[in-house]
Amino acid sequence: MSPKPLQGIRVLDLSRILAGPWCSQQLADLGAEVIKIEKPNEGDDTRRWGPPWLENSKEAAYYLCANRGKQSVTIDMAKPAGQALLHALVKHCDVVLENFKVGGLKKYKLDYDSLKNLKPDLIYCSITGFGQTGPYAQRAGYDFMIQGMGGLMSLTGQPDTELGGGPVKVGVAFADIFTGMYAVNAILAALFQRQQTGIGTHIDLALLDVQVGVLANQALNYLTSGQVPERLGNAHPNIVPxxxxxxxxxxxxxxxxxxxxxxxxxxxxxxxxxxxxxxxxxxxxxxxxxxxxxxxxxxxxxxxxxxxxxxxxxxxxxxxxxxNTLDRVFADPQVKHRQLEIELPHPEAGQVKLVSNPIRFDNQALNADKPPPLLGEHTASVLQNLLGLDATQQTALKAAGVI
CATH class of the missing domain: 3.30.1540.10 (formyl-coa transferase, domain 3)
Incomplete structure (x- = not known):
């Protein structure tokens, strides 16, 4: 498919772990150019969240699940020269995505108020545990605790009266993934709004807000009846059997x-x-x-x-x-027919197996054609192509620990 829907959109991705990277991977699959900023010699924490590891590579499977299609650029934002590089890159980008604690980027002048002065039509998406305002705004938020605080675990698991009863978290990072998808929706809406008005915006997304927002029928069961729903195991509160x-x-x-x-x-x-x-x-x-x-x-x-x-x-x-167990999932004839398991070439492992984006346009899956990047794989090319920094300049920055 050419061109892809978001071709020509450039995203500066300061996020890490899962909610932010899940969002930016979706944007990359849709055709956006995503520049993933990582700390030199360290990178996204999930690169080390193994085992399992990709064979003949140092990459953890966790990292591979959320970083397809991106360019990895290593810049130390704690250094003034690193901040200057990021400010320069922002001028070439449409979207900035971050998931630092509230106010955490202000000291680096990478907060929305600082960057909108550099690029007034910038779309800036912040993902936090509890949002930019409120009594919990300064708290760190993690998926597991958000599943608990947001009510999902009170609905998941066997009743207390049954053997093995008790609250249970969902088997994947439900709040993180949903927040990433809401972030994609919000960014797409902001891009459309900017196209109509020329105005950028600051998107404020909170894991807790999202978790409460996706309680769906269970939330309305409570708000309508005043009765607190109980755990029903695998049963449904509104349909039998x-x-x-x-x-x-x-x-x-x-x-x-x-x-x-x-x-x-x-x-x-x-x-x-x-x-x-x-x-x-x-x-x-x-x-x-x-x-x-x-x-x-x-x-x-x-x-x-x-x-x-x-x-x-x-x-x-x-x-x-x-x-089904996952071996049966990926062996299922329907899953195979829909080509939900894909392979992309990988510079260390030769090939990497990934899960396809489920969106199809004109019967074609929207998948980025590049694998999750190695740490700093694209630093030199991005700094040269976007900022015009030659090899001598980059060597000096590397010697100073900036890149």
Whole structure:
């Protein structure tokens, strides 16, 4: 695909770890030029968050998941000469992305107020744990604690009354990833606004705000009823049966979304009397009588294997699915058909396996064609091409520990 949607947009990425890099990787996949600024000899902390490591490389798998398509430039922003380089680069960029603590970049004159004087139409996106204002603004925020504070863990896990009950975090950094995606949306909106008005903006995104924002139906369940939702394990608060059931040889997710689907499930399962029972005729009644219905379904689902249920229920349009381990995920025919596992050439490992961007334009996945960069891989080329610094000047900066 050529050109990509964000071709011609340049991003100065001061972020690290996950929320910010997840955002900038998406921008790179969409065609933006992303310049990832890293501390000399250290770089993004996630480069060292292993094992596992990429074979024949020092890169951790964690770092590889969020940095495709970027250019790595090493500059020490703590040094005045480093700040001068970054100020010069800002003049060539459309977007600055950062996830430092509130006020953390002001001493380097890399805060929004300082940089908008250099480039008035600059779009500046700040990602923090708690936002630029409020009683928690100065606190550091991490995904795990945000999942807890933002209510997600109160909804995730088995009830206290069951074996193994207790709050559980989501298996990936849910708040970080969602914040990264909200940041992409906000930046795209700001770019459109700037195109219309010529005005830049300061985007303020907080992990806690995002976590509360994506509580979705659970938040409205509480705000509407005043009742605090409880953990239901794999069950759904508003739909029954909509949960995982043990089968003869594993587990099956049964996702009955309407009354007709429940009727068809009961026919396949040989329990049509349940579909005719007054207590289970509608979803609202099934939710009301959840504690009665689910125990009746448990022995029914145990009678067949997972594959048998999948085959039988898919024929009649009842949504269901297996609980796959990741080896089965990447071996799944649909995942393979959609080419969700990709490979890019890597300067140390030869090839690096990555997960495709799920967005498709005209039936083509939007993936940057460059792998996650080595530390400082593009320092020389970026400083020469954008700032006109020759080899002698760069050698002096390197000797001074600036780059």
């Amino acid at each position: 909509y949960q995982a059931f043990a089968t003869q040889d594993g587990h099956l997710i049964l996702a009955v979304g309407n009354d007709a689907q429940f009727q068809r499930f009961c026919e396949v399962a040989g329990c049509t009397e349940l579909a005719q029972d007054e207590r289970f005729l509608t979803n609202a009644k099934r939710v009301e009588h959840r504690q009665t219905l689910v125990p009746l379904l448990i022995p029914v689902l145990k009678q067949r294997s997972t594959d048998d249920w999948l085959l039988a229920l898919e024929k009649v349009g009842v949504p269901c699915g297996p609980i």
